[in-house]
Amino acid sequence: MALTLHGYFRSSTSLRVRVALNYKGLAYEQVTHHLRKGEHRTVDYLDVNPQGLVPALVTDTGVTLTQSPAILEWLEEAHPEPPLLPGDIQGRARVRALAAMIGCEIHPLNNLRVLNALKTRFDADDDAVAEWFRHWVGETFAPLERRLSNDAETGRFCHGDTPTLADVYLYAQVINNRRFAVPSEVYPTIMRIFAACEESEAFAAARPENQPDAE
Numbered sequence: 001m002a003l004t005l006h007g008y009f010r011s012s013t014s015l016r017v018r019v020a021l022n023y024k025g026l027a028y029e030q031v032t033h034h035l036r037k038g039e040h041r042t043v044d045y046l047d048v049n050p051q052g053l054v055p056a057l058v059t060d061t062g063v064t065l066t067q068s069p070a071i072l073e074w075l076e077e078a079h080p081e082p083p084l085l086p087g088d089i090q091g092r093a094r095v096r097a098l099a100a101m102i103g104c105e106i107h108p109l110n111n112l113r114v115l116n117a118l119k120t121r122f123d124a125d126d127d128a129v130a131e132w133f134r135h136w137v138g139e140t141f142a143p144l145e146r147r148l149s150n151d152a153e154t155g156r157f158c159h160g161d162t163p164t165l166a167d168v169y170l171y172a173q174v175i176n177n178r179r180f181a182v183p184s185e186v187y188p189t190i191m192r193i194f195a196a197c198e199e200s201e202a203f204a205a206a207r208p209e210n211q212p213d214a215e
Helices: 012-023 043-048 068-078 089-103 112-122 126-150 165-180 188-198
Strands: 003-007 028-032 056-058 064-066
Touching (some): 012 068, 012 165, 112 126, 126 188
Antiparallel strands (some): 003 056, 056 064
16 A cells, blocks of 8 residues: 555645655655635545544554654654764754744644635735745744854755754755745855755645645
8 A cells, every 4th residue: 555645735734745755766646726716625635534634644553644744754764874964862863852843833824724814814915925924933943043154053954964863854944935025145155055955856846736646
């Protein structure tokens, strides 16, 4: 039984999982659910994930995993080579902290449900929504830039010279930022690391425009 990824081409959380699957050389099938058309709220998909969110990963034993951090940790434990976490305990803690800066501090405030609620509940127009998005990216990207530029552990990637989970999160967020015209020139270290990720086929193949449901 093959791995099956339920996702959406533009979903940054789905992008994270695609990168990890590609990086680890795992074959998977994609089932797409158009978020803007409400396809993630169908009865069939709610049977897969009652929360009605993407991604969901159905493993080769038929177990369904939800929430991208849990999926990524499962992939690391079930398929440890090549690793996306360092071998030392301090390094793993640092990588998880860098990933959480994006996954816990940016994404919950800027996901599609929140952006839609700004429009429907608070009458925010597109410009106001974009400004909201840029504000919360900046609140975390500014200290993330400082940390990456000052930490001795930073190398070609967020931690050393091979990709880690921190790079997976960073890559997906930078791509998402472009839809809202987040300025990149003020984050030279982040963008240098993003460029290094772009050179990896595992990352580039996961880009939204390279997915079967891309518009």
